[in-house]
Amino acid sequence: MTFFDLERPEHAYMFAFLQADGHLAQGVGNKGRLTVELSARDAPILEEFQRLCPFYSSIRYRTRSTNFGAEHTSATSTVSAREFREELRELGLPVGRKSEVVAPPTVPFSQRDYLRGLIDADGSVGRTSQDLPFVSLTTKSDALAAFAVDYAERLCGARRKLTRNKRDDIYNILFLNEAGVALAGDLYYPGCLALPRKLLGAGRARIWVRPPTMKFAPPRRSWTxxxxxxxxxxxxxxxxxxxxxxxxxxxxxxxxxxxxxxxxxxxxxxx
The missing domain is CATH 1.10.10 (Arc Repressor Mutant, subunit A)
Structure with a gap:
């Protein structure tokens, strides 16, 4: 039995989210588990995953001191079913550390729902402190970075040069202004599965209109x-x-x- 049909929007989204924020552990023999730990405010998406998954899963809460605060409450979803874990591995979710090697699926998949899952887990969407619309993605994976940049260029012509930052050796991909509006409107469509707070941010981003006094800078031509x-x-x-x-x-x-x-x-x- 297969669970994931990545051409279904909710499955593509869920799989991307698990690639970014999930952790697949392999125990002795057939033992192992998939865990996803999020802030308690994002627990509704774990409940949606629990509804989508045909296998038993649990959601537990705990409060502890972390970098996020002295009393940070998190929600952790756990699935142990072997069939579920094996399918995740076959589709491209490695066991253990994965941030640099994870890549888009090699089977047909709903690309905009997959990209939205990556952004919900490892990106952001909304307005900057200067009230400019943006969509961003942070990743260590060459393949995921290339996929996001290629998708945006095909959608709205936004070109980005892939360069890792010197401090963390990761990609910080940012789409501002009209490119941010286009991506927010395309990825966060009505009725899509998404984190509620990211859905609100996308709504704020996609209604932005360039002020008449704001000059438009054409995209730079890359040197060949x-x-x-x-x-x-x-x-x-x-x-x-x-x-x-x-x-x-x-x-x-x-x-x-x-x-x-x-x-x-x-x-x-x-x-």
Whole structure:
């Protein structure tokens, strides 16, 4: 018997959430369990998972001192059924540490519901402190980061260069303004399964309209290896600017980043 049909929206969402926030442990023999621990305020999503899962699961609460507060209450869902755990592994939920190796399923799946599950577990959606709409995802996985960026580009043309931050060596992918509005509206559609607080944040994000006084900055063109070679070999930046249809200033800055500042030529001393 198979449980997950990842072309069903609620199953795709649930599987993505488990990939991000679930922990699959393997015990001796056939023993093992899947656990998901969330803040108590997010317990309703665990109750939805309990309703969707055909196997017995428990939800327990505990209050303890954590980084979130002196008296933080969490809710933990546990499923031990072997059949359930085996299917999760086959679909791509590794046992133990998984943050860097987890990847989208290789079977057909509902992509927008899957991405919403990732964002609910490891991302955020809403308005910034400057009241700008945004959707973000934090991940260590190359495959998940590439999937999110590719989805956004196909949806609304938002291009992002994948770069890990230097402090944590993780991807912090952020979509602002019109890209944030488009993603929030597409992922958090009426009747979808989602964390209630993320659903509220998405509602605030998707109704944003750019103020008339706010200038629109077109997306930056990425530099290609071919363009970099033109800059390295060009006789002058003016000629490179014309050839590449880029501003002289952008060519000069890119050239400086590629080869460093131009050094004056020193002629040999005459004797």
């Amino acid at each position: 290896p071919e363009e970099d070679e033109v800059l390295r070999t060009a006789a002058s930046m003016e000629r490179a600017s014309e050839q590449l249809s880029r501003t002289l200033k952008s060519c000069e800055i890119r050239r400086w980043r590629l080869v460093g500042p131009e050094r004056p030529r020193v002629l040999p001393r005459q004797r």
